[in-house]
Amino acid sequence: MIDVAHEAGVSAMTVSNVINGRPGVSAETRLRVLATISKLGYQVNLAARHLRAGRTGAVGLIVPDIDRPYYAQLASRLAKGVEKRGLHLVVERTGGDAERELEAISFGRLRMYDGVVISPLRVDAADLDQLHFETPVVFIGERPVPKTFDHVMMDNVGGARQATQHLLTTGSRRIAVVGGRHDDHVDDMPSLRTRGYRQAHVELGVQVDEQLVVEVESFDPGAGFQAVRRLHESGIAFDGVFALTDAAAMGVLRALADLRVEVPRDVQVIGFDNGKETEFLVPRLSSVEPGNETMADRVLELLEHRVAAARDGGKDAPDPVTTIVTAQLALRESTR
Known part of the structure; x- marks a missing residue:
């Protein structure tokens, strides 16, 4: 342990804390100690x-x-x-x-x-x-x-592309993506699914209105609810919603119901994850089944x-x- 501490430039107590997964060590120091342990074969x-x-x-x-x-x-x-x-x-x-x-x-x-x-x-x-x-x-x-x-x-990109293609080929032209990213060049969940959303638009020759890309901090029902409310209050028209998670889609459905918007007649909604709760929402939620x-x-x-x-x-x-x-x-x- 002393050799690890010397090589990593920390105390033996810090090495012990890292080895045992105790809190109070910064991410940078923790990574340096773990890398040193791997390097020395401790x-x-x-x-x-x-x-x-x-x-x-x-x-x-x-x-x-x-x-x-x-x-x-x-x-x-x-x-x-x-x-x-x-x-x-x-x-x-x-x-x-x-x-x-x-x-x-x-x-x-x-x-x-x-x-x-x-x-x-x-x-x-x-x-x-x-x-x-x-x-x-x-x-x-x-x-x-x-x-x-x-x-x-x-397959986040492929699943999102399928979901968006379905909405586009069944009549929706202004599809809001709840949880999407304006910059989708990072390989995280929202960026990958936004990438699939954009690909579907390109493949079917439909322009993406960046106002319909609604970024959220979380992907829970509250975030989906607030995203739809913001769109409505801003006067931004939409006739489809692709929510990046089923949880966010639950909030979307609640907001649309409060606004007296009929689903799917006026606005189609599709989620992602195909969780067990999708069968018990009103209406039952379409979703991407990722192969759970x-x-x-x-x-x-x-x-x-x-x-x-x-x-x-x-x-x-x-x-x-x-x-x-x-x-x-x-x-x-x-x-x-």
Whole structure:
């Protein structure tokens, strides 16, 4: 530990805090210490190695939030899968904060699990490229990760393009994208889905009115509700709404109902995620089905292979793979 502290230019106490995932260390310092540990090949202790060998009986799921329906339903799908394998799932929430994401992937925290599924929101590929995990990990989500890791992701661009194409080909011409981005050159969820929205317009020869790209800070029902209210109060006409999440679409439907706008006669609405709640809204919500069950199955398959290889001392470990699951539309009453 002293060697790590000297190399990283920090105290031994700071190294201990980083190893054990304790708070109070900046993201920059935490990353420097983790990278130094990987560089020096520092081993925490023998007990930790036994735990990392796959004897904890737990699989970790590290996600930004647990109050959004998407993450709650993802946890449920993964829990069912790991329970069939005689394990149990533990969920950690990072709040989408870079420091807390780095805390969650510290050696002291990861050694509590046989394997870990990670959905990063702030830590980028360059940061992860400096790290080495002895605990088997599989990444999910839109953020790019180094090719040295398994990564399972949905087709955000393709799904958004399908949703927008459907609205355009069924008569909508002024489609508001709730949660969209004016600058969509970042590989995060809202940017990727906005990219698909724009591609559909280009392919069908329809101009995008930038006033219809409504940026929001969150993707919950309140954000969708307020986005529609702002459009209405600004006098911006629209005859379709593509909400980047089903949760935001719920707020969109409520706002349109309050304004006495009929869906789908006057305004079509489509969401993204195809959560269980879509069947029970009024009207039933059309949505992009990103392959939820397929993604969960693939994540568990990859993790199972990694855990088995780790128990065998790393022999016959499969090459890391990136899996993009195909999206399709689940059409219901909110579209024509």
